Amino acid sequence: MQFTKAEEYGMLGVLYLSEKKLGSITPLSEIAEAKGIPEKFLAKIFQSLSRATIVRSHRGVRGGFSLAKDPKEISVKEVLESIHGPYHLIKCTNNTEICDKSNFCSLRELLSIAERKLVQIFEDHTLADLVKWQKNKMIAI
């Protein structure tokens, strides 16, 4: 049970954009190099983010990506779910058909609770929050 690289890269990407002036356009190559991410892989991730209107794409010379809205308005949950779909700790959490052995499974119940807690945390934090943490910590050091 771990985060995937796609999720990690996606988050690093939007965090990178969040630190820039709102609306400014940054090419993928810059993000990829700055964060040490394979550019083509990042491109694929940003396509998902673009479809979810978290970022906006701009083609052509001096093109790239910009945040589609204020970092304050973008939750971590939004970013993660646009990359990998809704979170589920276990496949049958929402799909009862997969595990039809019993009409009630206490394990599924526990995982649902855990899942809700987890999603709640991701929902409660925005990109702006993370950027703020980063800045505060940097000053402290």
Place this chain on the structure above:
Amino acid sequence: MQFTKAEEYGMLGVLYLSEKKLGSITPLSEIAEAKGIPEKFLAKIFQSLSRATIVRSHRGVRGGFSLAKDPKEISVKEVLESIHGPYHLIKCTNNTEICDKSNFCSLRELLSIAERKLVQIFEDHTLADLVKWQKNKMIAI
């Protein structure tokens, strides 16, 4: 970010034992068949559980596995961690060397928070709790 089959099977296995009389011995074949789990795979998982003294093994005719302690004394966290080691949502959560790009990473910070919440839930629930849920629900239906 999902549970592995090993974790799922392991939990189902110990839950199966938890429903039996404390100390009674059940062969793997019975558990495997009852829960629809590949027997050899389950055997491997139970070896881990045995080493962690969550279950006790008994060889020979009428042998099998029994819980090593009362279900009330076994937390879900114990079971899960004995199967897959300590939980980490991201590789660098505890290993700073892996991600040396910055001395502070807000993403890591957030995941640490999430991780602690998750572990807390698993620590707070015992096998006895889950069995109780199961029974109550069954009665309700």
Place this chain on the structure above:
DNA sequence: GCTGCTATGCAGTTTACAAAAGCAGAAGAA
């Protein structure tokens, strides 16, 4: 002490999916 049953331990194989790379093409700016 032989036989059958069950776990043990290690060495495999297979499968699935994440991660990454590649390429032709479209859209846009200069």
Place this chain on the structure above:
DNA sequence: TTCTTCTGCTTTTGTAAACTGCATAGCAGC
């Protein structure tokens, strides 16, 4: 028109999960 950047596929690679097999060891009953 040309260069740049994203777009939308396809394909490859790498790795870990999931599963299998076999020889061995321990135990019980006869």
